[in-house]
Amino acid sequence: MADQSEKKSMDEIMALCKRRGFIFQASEIYGGINGFWDYGPLGAQLKKNLKDAWWQDTVLTPPPGPDGRPLQIVGLDSCIIQNPRVWVASGHVGGFNDPMIDCRESKRRYRADHLFSIALADGANTRAYAFVDGDDEGKARALKLLGKYAKRTLSESDVTVTPLAKATPDQLAITVGPDAKEPGTLTEPRAFNLMFKTYVGATASEDDAAYLRPETAQGIFVNFKNVIDTTRVKLPFGIAQMGKAFRNEVTPRNFTFRSREFEQMEIEFFCAPGKTAEWYRFWRDLRLAWWRATGLRSDNLMLREHERDELAHYAKDGAGTSDVEYRFPFTHPGFGELEGIADRSDFDLKQHWSHSKVKLEYFDADTQERYVPHVIEPSAGADRGVLALLCEAYTKDPSRPSKVFMKFTPRMSPLKAAVFPLVAKEGMPETAEKLHQELKPRFGMVEFDVKQTIGKRYARMDEAGCPYCFTIDGDTAKDQSVTVRERDTCAQERIGLDRVTEYLAERLKS
Numbered sequence: 001m002a003d004q005s006e007k008k009s010m011d012e013i014m015a016l017c018k019r020r021g022f023i024f025q026a027s028e029i030y031g032g033i034n035g036f037w038d039y040g041p042l043g044a045q046l047k048k049n050l051k052d053a054w055w056q057d058t059v060l061t062p063p064p065g066p067d068g069r070p071l072q073i074v075g076l077d078s079c080i081i082q083n084p085r086v087w088v089a090s091g092h093v094g095g096f097n098d099p100m101i102d103c104r105e106s107k108r109r110y111r112a113d114h115l116f117s118i119a120l121a122d123g124a125n126t127r128a129y130a131f132v133d134g135d136d137e138g139k140a141r142a143l144k145l146l147g148k149y150a151k152r153t154l155s156e157s158d159v160t161v162t163p164l165a166k167a168t169p170d171q172l173a174i175t176v177g178p179d180a181k182e183p184g185t186l187t188e189p190r191a192f193n194l195m196f197k198t199y200v201g202a203t204a205s206e207d208d209a210a211y212l213r214p215e216t217a218q219g220i221f222v223n224f225k226n227v228i229d230t231t232r233v234k235l236p237f238g239i240a241q242m243g244k245a246f247r248n249e250v251t252p253r254n255f256t257f258r259s260r261e262f263e264q265m266e267i268e269f270f271c272a273p274g275k276t277a278e279w280y281r282f283w284r285d286l287r288l289a290w291w292r293a294t295g296l297r298s299d300n301l302m303l304r305e306h307e308r309d310e311l312a313h314y315a316k317d318g319a320g321t322s323d324v325e326y327r328f329p330f331t332h333p334g335f336g337e338l339e340g341i342a343d344r345s346d347f348d349l350k351q352h353w354s355h356s357k358v359k360l361e362y363f364d365a366d367t368q369e370r371y372v373p374h375v376i377e378p379s380a381g382a383d384r385g386v387l388a389l390l391c392e393a394y395t396k397d398p399s400r401p402s403k404v405f406m407k408f409t410p411r412m413s414p415l416k417a418a419v420f421p422l423v424a425k426e427g428m429p430e431t432a433e434k435l436h437q438e439l440k441p442r443f444g445m446v447e448f449d450v451k452q453t454i455g456k457r458y459a460r461m462d463e464a465g466c467p468y469c470f471t472i473d474g475d476t477a478k479d480q481s482v483t484v485r486e487r488d489t490c491a492q493e494r495i496g497l498d499r500v501t502e503y504l505a506e507r508l509k510s
């Protein structure tokens with residue numbers, strides 16, 4: 001386990017993201033819009049690298065299944081707006097409602113499962129102070145206020161922390177909200193629809209109401225029949241899709257972690273009813289290993305198996321649900337969800353069958369049986385993935401001018417190399433530009449930079465996470481060699497100009 005000293009500052013990471021063009025506030029010149037983020041040049045490439053890796057490793061070249069046979073996964077790209085009946089069948093209309101707690105005093109609204117309260121452990125429960133899960137300052141403030149109320153200095157061992165999701169009216173009556181001064185201003189948890197509503201067509205009547213999808217998964221279920229009718233897939237097989245999802249989150253927070261527009265990477269893996277346990281274990285382990293391979297260190301990554309009472313109603317009797325979680329600076333020392341792997345049983349296909357009246361079953365030619373397949377769903381967030389990559393890569397190093405560098409793996413790194421002419425004269429820019437043009441088609445994003453001192457250029461590239469910088473200097477014209485500087489060690493060596501491509505190809509392989 002990494003200790004507290006390793007905790008990185010989210011403010012510093014966010015500042016670097018803006019400074020180097022990874023992530024900007026959406027509509028920044030208009031003051032931004034809460035819960036929406038834009039990816040800049042480096043961020044867009046980083047996110048694309050993560051999504052490309054997912055598509056490559058999931059759809060194009062998946063590993064063999066638990067039986068050693070090739071995995072069958074096909075891709076899909078369905079619409080963001082579907083017939084609204086899709087969301088009735090899925091349970092999102094009238095159902096996709098995380099219960100909310102409102103504060104009558106501060107007018108703030110909180111997700112009920114995110115609110116906790118602190119009260120005295122010795123039973124003198126006449127007052128409790130609420131805080132939002134993950135808000136360390138808010139928790140410390142609640143502890144301090146309780147101490148003031150009890151007229152003694154309190155430590156964590158003097159208090160109990162209780163979730164407010166199932167709080168009784170009596171409990172709420174003595175609880176002071178996270179942004180309130182008086183007790184008893186928090187409402188009981190109430191349903192709140194997180195889907196964004198829109199209107200299809202010009203008239204905008206309620207008959208034309210539609211929703212922006214809150215998950216990509218339902219687009220897969222409604223295309224199940226199309227896929228089996230048009231391809232040669234046989235059970236077990238998966239359908240994978242990535243794309244935007246929208247949730248009108250009540251309290252967007254923690255940078256991109258909880259935003260209102262985000263991207264998901266989802267697989268619905270269909271299998272015979274009796275095979276779910278085996279496939280659940282397979283996907284759970286594979287997805288954890290995949291995230292690790294993107295560069296997330298093992299002690300910052302964990303798999304959390306859900307307790308039975310946490311499971312969705314349709315999953316209670318199934319193989320289980322687990323989350324791949326990452327230790328973000330704002331969850332430290334706790335963890336936040338990157339991906340959920342769930343046994344969804346035959347719930348979704350049965351729902352769509354019943355609502356659409358279209359048979360969604362599978363005919364097994366080997367056993368001559370007809371049945372509704374069961375589903376294992378690995379559902380990941382691309383934005384949370386990018387955020388984890390950024391947090392993981394952020395590495396302090398007081399000895400270098402930038403004081404920090406981004407230690408991406410070669411596969412994830414948005415920039416693969418940089419080419420610098422030492423000075424903008426004596427033919428150096430021309431040689432450098434020639435090398436730059438040679439590298440770009442082969443490796444992708446390669447920077448060319450002539451401005452400022454070489455030290456400042458290295459510092460910029462360290463913050464961008466560029467793994468290799470090649471400098472053309474006065475000697476290049478004489479001996480056809482360049483200086484290569486490696487990001488992680490700052491080590492420099494001289495190599496032949498004609499060896500640069502081979503040198504990079506060798507090192508970017510892993």
Ligand code: ATP
Pocket residue numbers: 215247249256257258259260262263264337338339340379380381382383384385
């Ligand atoms: P949470 O409990 O954190 O709200 P969830 O369990 O509702 O997440 P799922 O419905 O399982 O999330 O969605 C699958 C994945 O989509 C999550 O693991 C996460 O990576 C991503 N995701 C969900 N909501 C958001 C959001 N508001 N912002 C960014 N990513 C999200």
